[in-house]
Amino acid sequence: MGPSPPSSLAGMLASIATFALVGVDSQEVTVEVDVRRGLPAFTLVGLPDAAVREARERVRAALLNSGLDFPLQRLTANLAPASMRKAGPSFDLALALGVLAASGQVPFEAASGTAVCGELSLSGALRPFRGALATALGARTAGYERLIVPAENASEAALADGLEVLAVSSLERLVDLLHGRWRPEPARPRPVRSEQGPHVPDLADVRGQADAKRALEIAAAGGHNLLMVGPPGAGKTMVARRLPGILPPPSFDEALEITRIHGVAGLGDGHLAAERPFRAPHHTISPSGLVGGGSQPRPGEITLAHRGVLFLDEVAEFSRGTLEALRQPLEDGFAEITRGQRSLTFPARTMLVAACNPCPCARPAGECHCNDVDRLRYSRRLSGPLLDRIDLVCQAAAPPAAELVDRHGGALERSSVIRERVIAARERQRHRLRGSDAYCNADMDGRLTRRHGALGSEEVQRLLGSVERGGLTGRGHDRVLRLARTIADLEGRTRISPADLEEALGYRLASPVGLAA
Amino acid sequence: MTSAGTGTACDSCLRRGYLVGRLASHIAGVMDSPHRRVTGLLALPDEKLVEAVAGGQADDALRFLEEFDAEEARAAVERAGVAAVCRHDPGYPTQLDDLEDAPRVVFTKGQGDLASMSGADPCVALVGARRASPYGLDVTRELGRGLGAAGVTVVSGLALGIDAQAHHGCLEGDGVPVAVLACGPDIPYPRTNRRLYERICERGLVIAELPPGQRAFRWSFPARNRIMAGLARVTVVVEAAEPSGSLITSDFAIQLGRPVGAVPGQVTSSRAAGSNALLKDGATFITSAEDILDELFGSERPRPRSGPDAGQIRLARSVDPVQGLLLEAVEAGAGVDGACAHTGLPVHEVRAGLSRLEASGHVSRDALGIYRRSVAR
Numbered sequence: 056m057g058p059s060p061p062s063s064l065a066g067m068l069a070s071i072a073t074f075a076l077v078g079v080d081s082q083e084v085t086v087e088v089d090v091r092r093g094l095p096a097f098t099l100v101g102l103p104d105a106a107v108r109e110a111r112e113r114v115r116a117a118l119l120n121s122g123l124d125f126p127l128q129r130l131t132a133n134l135a136p137a138s139m140r141k142a143g144p145s146f147d148l149a150l151a152l153g154v155l156a157a158s159g160q161v162p163f164e165a166a167s168g169t170a171v172c173g174e175l176s177l178s179g180a181l182r183p184f185r186g187a188l189a190t191a192l193g194a195r196t197a198g199y200e201r202l203i204v205p206a207e208n209a210s211e212a213a214l215a216d217g218l219e220v221l222a223v224s225s226l227e228r229l230v231d232l233l234h235g236r237w238r239p240e241p242a243r244p245r246p247v248r249s250e251q252g253p254h255v256p257d258l259a260d261v262r263g264q265a266d267a268k269r270a271l272e273i274a275a276a277g278g279h280n281l282l283m284v285g286p287p288g289a290g291k292t293m294v295a296r297r298l299p300g301i302l303p304p305p306s307f308d309e310a311l312e313i314t315r316i317h318g319v320a321g322l323g324d325g326h327l328a329a330e331r332p333f334r335a336p337h338h339t340i341s342p343s344g345l346v347g348g349g350s351q352p353r354p355g356e357i358t359l360a361h362r363g364v365l366f367l368d369e370v371a372e373f374s375r376g377t378l379e380a381l382r383q384p385l386e387d388g389f390a391e392i393t394r395g396q397r398s399l400t401f402p403a404r405t406m407l408v409a410a411c412n413p414c415p416c417a418r419p420a421g422e423c424h425c426n427d428v429d430r431l432r433y434s435r436r437l438s439g440p441l442l443d444r445i446d447l448v449c450q451a452a453a454p455p456a457a458e459l460v461d462r463h464g465g466a467l468e469r470s471s472v473i474r475e476r477v478i479a480a481r482e483r484q485r486h487r488l489r490g491s492d493a494y495c496n497a498d499m500d501g502r503l504t505r506r507h508g509a510l511g512s513e514e515v516q517r518l519l520g521s522v523e524r525g526g527l528t529g530r531g532h533d534r535v536l537r538l539a540r541t542i543a544d545l546e547g548r549t550r551i552s553p554a555d556l557e558e559a560l561g562y563r564l565a566s567p568v569g570l571a572a
Numbered sequence: 573m574t575s576a577g578t579g580t581a582c583d584s585c586l587r588r589g590y591l592v593g594r595l596a597s598h599i600a601g602v603m604d605s606p607h608r609r610v611t612g613l614l615a616l617p618d619e620k621l622v623e624a625v626a627g628g629q630a631d632d633a634l635r636f637l638e639e640f641d642a643e644e645a646r647a648a649v650e651r652a653g654v655a656a657v658c659r660h661d662p663g664y665p666t667q668l669d670d671l672e673d674a675p676r677v678v679f680t681k682g683q684g685d686l687a688s689m690s691g692a693d694p695c696v697a698l699v700g701a702r703r704a705s706p707y708g709l710d711v712t713r714e715l716g717r718g719l720g721a722a723g724v725t726v727v728s729g730l731a732l733g734i735d736a737q738a739h740h741g742c743l744e745g746d747g748v749p750v751a752v753l754a755c756g757p758d759i760p761y762p763r764t765n766r767r768l769y770e771r772i773c774e775r776g777l778v779i780a781e782l783p784p785g786q787r788a789f790r791w792s793f794p795a796r797n798r799i800m801a802g803l804a805r806v807t808v809v810v811e812a813a814e815p816s817g818s819l820i821t822s823d824f825a826i827q828l829g830r831p832v833g834a835v836p837g838q839v840t841s842s843r844a845a846g847s848n849a850l851l852k853d854g855a856t857f858i859t860s861a862e863d864i865l866d867e868l869f870g871s872e873r874p875r876p877r878s879g880p881d882a883g884q885i886r887l888a889r890s891v892d893p894v895q896g897l898l899l900e901a902v903e904a905g906a907g908v909d910g911a912c913a914h915t916g917l918p919v920h921e922v923r924a925g926l927s928r929l930e931a932s933g934h935v936s937r938d939a940l941g942i943y944r945r946s947v948a949r
Contacts, residue, residue: 263909264909265908265909265912265918265919266907266908266909266912266919266922266923268919269919269920269923282940284940284941284942285907411940413940413942414940424703424842424843426703426704426705426733428702428703428732428733429703430938430939430940431938431939433940434938434939434940435939448940448941449908449941450907450908450909450941450942452907452908452909452910542920554920554921554924557923557924557925557927557928558920558923558924558927560927560930561908561923561924561926561927561930562923562941564941
C-alpha cells in the first residue's frame with residue numbers, strides 16, 4: 056500500500072498495489088479508494104469487467120461478516136492504469152484493503168512495500184486465484200518486498216525467491232497482521248515431488264514398439280519433432296506419453312516457467328514442476344484453444360506444453376486452420392496473439408509429437424484397400440506447416456507384431472536408463488553449439504548443420520543421392536544431416552558414420568509431393 | 573506424316589467427326605448406362621445417327637450437317653494444334669478398320685507418326701485400374717519400359733493408376749507412347765496427368781475420336797476403349813476389378829480376335845479379380861515384357877530393337893542374406909518392428925538396412941514412410 060496523504064477534511068484516499076494477469080505475465084495495478092462524505096455509494100472505475108464490478112458486493116459482505124465497518128459514505132475505487140481491461144475476482148483483496156485503509160481501520164504505513172492479491176468469499180475468508188507464481192514474479196520485479204496471498208496460493212507464490220510471501224486465510228487475519236498483532240512465518244515452497252513419481256509412466260511398461268521407442272529416444276536426444284504412423288490401437292499415445300520421462304528433467308528456471316504457466320491456467324498444484332508437461336488436445340480443438348486466445352487471452356495448449364511435449368493424435372483430423380495456426384509458434388518458440396489493440400506473447404517452446412494412421416481407412420495391412428492416390432491425399436492433409444517442422448517419422452506396430460519383438464533381445468529398458476543417454480547426447484550438443492543460438496540439434500539452421508554434420512561430403516552425396524532419386528531438396532538434406540548428427544551424439548561419435556546416416560535416412564520424411572509420378 | 577501439320581481429312585469424314593462431337597450430349601442421353609456399348613450407334617451413317625439420338629432436336633442437327641463448313645473446321649483443328657486424319661488418308665491406321673464402328677476420322681496431337689503404327693512398329697495396349705496396388709503400378713511401369721525399349725508402341729488411356737504408369741514406363745524405355753482420350757485431343761484429362769500428357773505429345777501421340785475442345789462423356793470412355801483395342805495387336809490387362817473399363821477394352825480385343833494377355837494379381841484382391849478371371853478364361857499369362865513380345869512376334873522372329881533393357885523386367889539384384897530377410901519382411905507387409913522380429917536385428921540396423929535396400933531400388937516408401945517392395949526403379 057503506497058503511503059497516501061491522509062486526506063483533506065472531507066475524505067481519505069488509500070492506494071493498494073495488486074497484480075493482474077496479462078497472458079502468462081502479471082502487470083501491476085494500483086487500486087485507489089477514496090472515501091468521503093456523501094450519499095452512501097460504491098463506484099468502481101478503471102475498465103472493470105463484470106467479475107470485478109461484482110467485487111463491490113463481495114467486499115461489502117466480507118467486511119461486515121468479519122466484524123469490520125463498511126463506511127456508509129461515498130466510496131470511489133479506481134483501478135489504474137485505467138486504460139487496461141481488468142478481469143476476474145483477484146482484485147477483491149486489494150479493494151477490501153483499500154476500503155479499510157481509506158476508512159482508517161488499518162494503518163497506512165504497515166503495508167508499504169506490500170502487494171496483495173486474492174479473491175474474497177462473503178464470509179471474509181480468502182479464496183485462491185489463478186497465477187500466483189506469475190503474480191509473485193511480477194511483484195518481485197516491480198520492487199515489492201512482501202506479497203500477501205490466500206493460504207492456498209502461498210507455496211506456489213513462494214517459489215519466487217527474494218520476496219516474502221505471507222499466507223493469510225481471512226480478512227480478520229489480514230487486519231491483525233497489518234496492526235502487528237499477528238506475524239505469520241513467511242511461506243516456503245513445497246518440496247519438489249519425488250522424481251519419476253507414479254504419475255510419469257515408464258517406457259519399460261511398453262512391450263515391443265522397437266521402432267517407436269528408438270525414434271522417441273532420437274527425438275528426445277536432439278529435440279526433434281516426431282510423427283508416429285500406425286494403426287489405431289497400436290499404442291502411439293502410450294509411447295508419446297512417456298517422452299517427458301526420457302527428456303532431461305527441467306532445469307530450475309524451466310521448472311519455474313512451467314509452474315508459472317500452469318498456475319496461470321489454473322492447472323498447478325502449488326509444487327514446482329518436477330517433470331516436463333505432456334499435453335494431448337483432442338483434434339476438435341479450435342485454433343485459439345491450441346495457440347491461445349480469447350477476449351482475455353489465455354494460454355493455448357502449445358503454451359501449456361512449453362518446455363514439454365505437445366501430442367497431436369489423429370493429426371490428419373485437425374482442421375486445416377488449426378494446424379495452420381501452429382506454424383508461427385512452432386517457428387518462433389512463442390505464440391503471438393493479437394486482440395483488439397494489443398498483442399501478447401505466450402511462450403511456446405515445445406516438442407511436437409504427431410500421430411496418424413498409415414492410410415485413410417486405418418485397417419490392418421491385409422484388409423486395406425487404399426491405393427497410392429488415397430494415401431497421398433491423406434498425407435497431404437498434414438502437409439505444409441506441420442510437416443515442415445517434423446524431422447522424424449516412425450512406425451508404431453500393432454500389438455501382435457510387438458509381442459514377437461520381445462523375444463529378440465528387445466530388453467525392456469527403463470526410462471531412467473534411456474534418459475541418461477539422452478542427457479549425455481544433449482550435453483555433447485550443448486558443448487558443440489556453444490556460442491550459437493541453438494540449444495540442440497533440432498535448432499540448427501542450414502549453416503550450423505553443414506558445419507557440424509561432419510561427414511565426407513562425397514559420401515553424403517552418394518548416400519543421399521542414391522536414396523532420393525529426384526534429389527533431396529536443400530531443406531530435406533539438412534534435416535537428414537541433423538538427424539544423423541543426433542544419432543551419432545547418442546552413440547558418442549564425433550563424426551557421423553555411414554550407418555548413422557543410413558539410419559537417419561530411414562526416419563526421414565518423404566516429400567508427399569512427387570509420389571504420384 | 574507429322575500430325576502437327578494441317579489436317580488431311582476429307583470434308584465428309586471431317587463433318588462426321590464434328591457431328592459426333594455435336595451429338596455427344598444426345599448420345600449421352602441414349603447411353604444411360606456406363607457399361608452399354610456404343611458399338612451399333614457409332615456405326616450408323618450420319619442421318620441415321622441423328623435420327624437415333626437427337627430426338628426433338630433432329631432438325632437442328634440436320635441443319636448442322638447441311639451448313640457444315642469444312643474449311644472453318646479445318647481452321648479450328650489447326651488452331652488447336654491438332655491434325656484430323658480420316659480413313660481415306662494413307663496415314664489412317666489400317667488395323668482400326670477391323671472395328672465395325674471404326675471412327676471415320678481421328679484427331680491427333682503430338683510429334684508421333686500415326687502411319688507407322690499400322691506398319692512396321694507393332695502396338696500393344698497396356699491398360700488397368702485407376703485404383704491400383706503398388707505391385708500393379710510397378711509391374712506396369714516395368715512392362716511399359718520393356719516394351720518401349722524393344723521399340724514397341726505402347727497404347728493406353730492416360731488415366732490415373734495403371735494407364736499413367738504404362739505411359740511413364742514407355743517414356744523411360746525410350747519408346748513411343750500413345751494416349752487415346754475420351755475427350756478432344758487438346759484437353760489433358762485427367763488434369764493430374766497434364767505433365768505426362770505434354771511429354772506424350774513431345775515423344776508420341778495423343779489420339780481422340782471427339783474433335784478439339786470437346787469434353788469427355790460417360791459413353792466416350794468405352795468408345796475410347798474400342799479404339800485402344802483396335803489400334804493394338806495385343807491387349808494386356810494389369811489390374812482390373814469386375815466390372816471395369818479395362819475389361820471392356822479386353823472384350824473389344826477378343827471380339828476383334830486379337831490376343832489378350834493379363835498379369836496375375838493377388839487372388840484375394842478384388843482389384844485383380846477381373847484380370848485373374850481373364851487368365852482363367854485363357855488369356856496369355858504375362859510376367860514380363862518378353863512374354864508380350866513373344867505374343868507379338870513369336871519367339872523366333874527378330875525384334876524391332878534390342879538392347880540390354882528390351883523385354884526384361886529388372887528383377888531384384890542379388891542381395892546379401894540379411895538384406896534378403898529384410899526384403900522378405902517388407903514383402904510380407906511387415907512394418908519395421910516386424911522386420912526386427914523377422915531378422916532378429918536391433919532396430920537401428922534394420923532402419924539402416926532398409927535405407928540401403930531403398931538406395932538399391934528394392935524397396936520404396938510411401939508418403940508416410942511405409943515400406944513396400946518395388947520391382948525396380
